[in-house]
Amino acid sequence: MIQDGQLLNYIGGAWRRSHASDYLDVRNPATAETIVRVPLTPRDEVGAAVQTAQAAFADWRRTPPTERIQYLFKLKRLLDEHFDEIARLTTQECGKTLAESKGELQRGIENVEVATGIPSLMMGYNVEDIARGIDEHMLRQPVGVVAAITPFNFPGMIPLWFLPYAIACGNCFILKPSEKVPVTMSRVFDLIDELGLPPGVVNLVNGAKETVDALLDHPTVRAISFVGSSPVAKYVYSRATANGKRAQCSGGAKNPVVVLPDADMEMATRIIADSSFGCAGQRCLATSVTITVSEAGSAFKEHIANAAATRKVGYGLDQEVEMGPVITAESKQRIESLIGKGVSEGARVLVDGRNASIPGYDGGNFIRPTVLDNVDPHSEIAGIEIFGPVLSLMHVQTIDEAIDLVNATSYGNMACLFTSSGAAARKFRYEAQAGNIGINIGVAAPMAFFPFSGWKESFFGDMHAQGRDAIEFYTEKKVVVERWPREWSRKF
Ligand code: NAD
Numbered sequence: 001m002i003q004d005g006q007l008l009n010y011i012g013g014a015w016r017r018s019h020a021s022d023y024l025d026v027r028n029p030a031t032a033e034t035i036v037r038v039p040l041t042p043r044d045e046v047g048a049a050v051q052t053a054q055a056a057f058a059d060w061r062r063t064p065p066t067e068r069i070q071y072l073f074k075l076k077r078l079l080d081e082h083f084d085e086i087a088r089l090t091t092q093e094c095g096k097t098l099a100e101s102k103g104e105l106q107r108g109i110e111n112v113e114v115a116t117g118i119p120s121l122m123m124g125y126n127v128e129d130i131a132r133g134i135d136e137h138m139l140r141q142p143v144g145v146v147a148a149i150t151p152f153n154f155p156g157m158i159p160l161w162f163l164p165y166a167i168a169c170g171n172c173f174i175l176k177p178s179e180k181v182p183v184t185m186s187r188v189f190d191l192i193d194e195l196g197l198p199p200g201v202v203n204l205v206n207g208a209k210e211t212v213d214a215l216l217d218h219p220t221v222r223a224i225s226f227v228g229s230s231p232v233a234k235y236v237y238s239r240a241t242a243n244g245k246r247a248q249c250s251g252g253a254k255n256p257v258v259v260l261p262d263a264d265m266e267m268a269t270r271i272i273a274d275s276s277f278g279c280a281g282q283r284c285l286a287t288s289v290t291i292t293v294s295e296a297g298s299a300f301k302e303h304i305a306n307a308a309a310t311r312k313v314g315y316g317l318d319q320e321v322e323m324g325p326v327i328t329a330e331s332k333q334r335i336e337s338l339i340g341k342g343v344s345e346g347a348r349v350l351v352d353g354r355n356a357s358i359p360g361y362d363g364g365n366f367i368r369p370t371v372l373d374n375v376d377p378h379s380e381i382a383g384i385e386i387f388g389p390v391l392s393l394m395h396v397q398t399i400d401e402a403i404d405l406v407n408a409t410s411y412g413n414m415a416c417l418f419t420s421s422g423a424a425a426r427k428f429r430y431e432a433q434a435g436n437i438g439i440n441i442g443v444a445a446p447m448a449f450f451p452f453s454g455w456k457e458s459f460f461g462d463m464h465a466q467g468r469d470a471i472e473f474y475t476e477k478k479v480v481v482e483r484w485p486r487e488w489s490r491k492f
Pocket of ligand 1: 149176230235253284
């Protein structure tokens with residue numbers, strides 16, 4: 001909820017004004033207008049949110065899962081009813097196109113749908129007679145108070161990777177959304193407020209580092225979910241686990257896509273252009289490097305240069321626009337300087353998106369699609385996550401060389417292959433070191449019932465977001481061994 005131009009926190013079932021001394025402006029990245037001010041919630045207020053969540057836990061965990069999921073059915077209905085309105089908010093604060101905002105919200109809602117299956121999903125297992133008259137059961141119980149810290153690039157979807165599973169499993173939940181895009185979730189929490197959940201089951205605290213640290217240090221918070229850049233993911237994982245918490249921390253990426261000469265070049269180019277330049281390249285599953293094999297090189301180069309140069313860039317609310325701005329002016333500056341670095345390291349600029357000017361949006365953070373050719377795999381630019389609409393091209397002679405380059409990156413979020421050969425596809429699927437693999441797919445984003453499986457520097461922890469991992473993460477396993485001697489049953 002917004003009051004007097006400031007976002008409120010949602011704690012203990014009510015909207016509360018923070019007594020933060022620091023606030024940040026949330027700006028529309030296309031128009032540079034200030035949308036709202038977001039409080040940097042201090043430690044003591046985070047403590048109050050944790051306390052109210054802990055107080056709610058005792059009764060919430062006893063609420064039958066069949067009752068708990070009724071709130072999710074209502075949430076799904078409300079999200080559907082307010083779908084367009086929420087998507088517009090996402091475009092206004094995050095910059096992506098309206099179609100992209102709708103797409104991500106839809107993926108978020110899919111997680112609400114999957115979490116309504118919790119009564120089946122959180123079943124345990126048992127074996128009778130592990131010894132005569134002794135049975136053993138595995139039960140799942142909720143963990144307690146859990147928190148999620150989320151990034152700027154999917155304001156609607158990523159919080160929903162966590163919230164539905166957390167509460168359906170019987171936990172009480174605290175969300176700390178990105179301070180750059182807090183408006184989407186503020187509106188979703190208006191809807192959550194209508195659900196009639198017991199106060200304290202879900203809470204929203206706005207803020208940045210200090211707010212995060214307060215969650216990481218609070219002894220009552222039992223589990224932390226994080227999505228963001230790798231350095232922060234690593235930091236959050238280390239601090240949370242050092243404090244005895246369970247943690248799942250997803251980090252950044254540098255996703256390679258390999259194009260073989262037998263690929264359908266028209267399809268490959270269209271899909272790779274969408275993957276590289278969709279969401280202005282600010283997707284952890286964006287293609288940032290394309291490795292062409294042998295004669296795929298020249299055809300692909302020509303097609304992708306054309307796709308990059310003709311992509312319509314502008315304000316995401318304008319219907320014909322295919323790519324919006326990047327999130328902040330600092331981000332634009334950083335991306336442009338990384339393009340410059342690539343050039344200084346010997347790359348050739350095939351399409352240059354720097355110094356973009358969009359009529360009517362002078363203050364916007366616009367960069368047009370950029371393609372760098374002949375990027376040296378050993379250069380710095382080849383390893384850095386640019387997180388903007390910049391595609392690097394590398395050319396090799398064999399699929400083995402391509403897979404070596406795929407596996408040389410420190411990240412492991414996604415790797416894709418374009419081919420019409422089943423044998424090549426199997427080889428790639430088998431050998432590529434990444435958690436999400438696409439075959440003739442450009443953004444291999446797992447559906448809600450599969451885990452979002454990053455590897456290497458793209459993920460710190462054991463259990464990923466979504467799918468069965470979510471149930472593992474949000475429950476403690478309890479094993480019960482029971483002896484009931486047969487002769488006792490004869491006493492009655
Ligand atoms: P970020 O790391 O800057 O911020 C993420 C969250 O961490 C925010 O809520 C922020 O407030 C908080 N934070 C930032 N610095 C912190 C610090 N020093 N201490 C404690 N908390 C801190 O990331 P971002 O710029 O918002 O998001 C983009 C990044 O997220 C990219 O690297 C992208 O690849 C990654 N990402 C990864 C996935 C994935 O599933 N692997 C998904 C989406 C985004």
